[in-house]
Amino acid sequence: FNQNSNRLRIAMQKSGRLSQESQALLGSCGLKINLREQRLIAHVENMAIDILRVRDDDIPGLVMDGVCDLGIVGENVLEEESLQRQLDNEPCDYAVLSRLNFGGCRLSIAVQQESAYDGPASLNGKTIATTYPRLLNRYLKQQGVQARIVTLKGSVEVAPRAGLADAICDLVSTGATLEANGLKEVEVIYRSKAVLIQRKDLADAAQLKLINTLMPRINAVMQANE
Numbered sequence: 001f002n003q004n005s006n007r008l009r010i011a012m013q014k015s016g017r018l019s020q021e022s023q024a025l026l027g028s029c030g031l032k033i034n035l036r037e038q039r040l041i042a043h044v045e046n047m048a049i050d051i052l053r054v055r056d057d058d059i060p061g062l063v064m065d066g067v068c069d070l071g072i073v074g075e076n077v078l079e080e081e082s083l084q085r086q087l088d089n090e091p092c093d094y095a096v097l098s099r100l101n102f103g104g105c106r107l108s109i110a111v112q113q114e115s116a117y118d119g120p121a122s123l124n125g126k127t128i129a130t131t132y133p134r135l136l137n138r139y140l141k142q143q144g145v146q147a148r149i150v151t152l153k154g155s156v157e158v159a160p161r162a163g164l165a166d167a168i169c170d171l172v173s174t175g176a177t178l179e180a181n182g183l184k185e186v187e188v189i190y191r192s193k194a195v196l197i198q199r200k201d202l203a204d205a206a207q208l209k210l211i212n213t214l215m216p217r218i219n220a221v222m223q224a225n226e
C-alpha cells in the first residue's frame with residue numbers, strides 16, 4: 001500500500017454488516033479481488049485499484065484525510081464523523097458518488113417497554129446511551145430537549161437494564177433486538193443506507209478516469225437490484 005502509487009484506494013468494511021455486499025458490488029463491477037481473510041490490503045488483479053479493509057468507523061476519516069480515494073460506509077457513521085470533525089475543526093470534505101441499495105437501517109430512540117412515553121419532551125432530564133452522540137445531540141437540540149448523553153461503543157441495548165441509562169439511541173432494522181431487550185422504539189431520528197464516497201481533492205487524471213469507468217457499472221448494478 002504505497003501512498004505515492006497512483007493506484008486507486010478503496011476503503012471498505014473488513015467484517016460486518018456491510019462487508020459482503022460491498023465486496024459483491026465491487027465484484028459485479030468487474031474487479032477481481034484476491035481477498036485473503038486476514039489481510040488489510042487486497043490488490044485488484046485486473047485494475048489499478050487497492051482495497052483497504054478496515055473497521056467501518058475508520059472509513060469516513062480515511063477518505064476525509066485523503067488517505068483513501070473512495071469508501072463504502074453507512075451514512076450514519078459518515079454523518080457522525082462529519083459532525084464531530086466540524087466541531088473539532090478537522091477536514092470533513094467528501095463527495096457522495098452514489099447512495100447504495102444495501103445497509104438500510106434507522107437510528108432510533110427506544111425506551112423500556114413499561115415506561116410512559118409521550119413525545120420527545122418525555123426525554124427531558126433523562127440519560128440516553130448511544131454510539132452516535134453527535135447525531136443524537138443534533139436531534140435533541142432541534143427538539144429543544146435537555147438530556148444527558150452517555151457514549152457507549154457497544155452493548156447500547158443493555159444500558160437501560162443495567163441501570164446506565166433511561167433510554168437508548170441505536171441502529172434498528174427489524175426491531176427484534178430492541179424487543180429482546182425489553183425496549184420499544186419511540187422516535188426515528190435518522191434513516192441510513194450505505195453510500196459510496198470520494199475524497200474531495202482527488203485530481204489524478206488516471207484515477208478520475210477509472211472512477212468514470214466504474215460509476216456507470218455501479219449504477220447499473222444498483223438498478224438491476226431494485
Ligand code: ATP
Nearest residue numbers: 013016017018055056057074103104105171172173
Ligand atoms: P466494525 O467492526 O467494522 O466497527 P460495527 O460492529 O461497528 O463493525 P456493523 O454492525 O457491522 O458495524 O454495522 C455496519 C453498518 O451496517 C452500520 O453502521 C449501519 O450503517 C449498517 N446497518 C444496517 N442494519 C443494521 C442494524 N440492524 N444494526 C446495525 N447496523 C446496521
Ligand code: ZN
Nearest residue numbers: 055056057058
Ligand atoms: Zn463500527
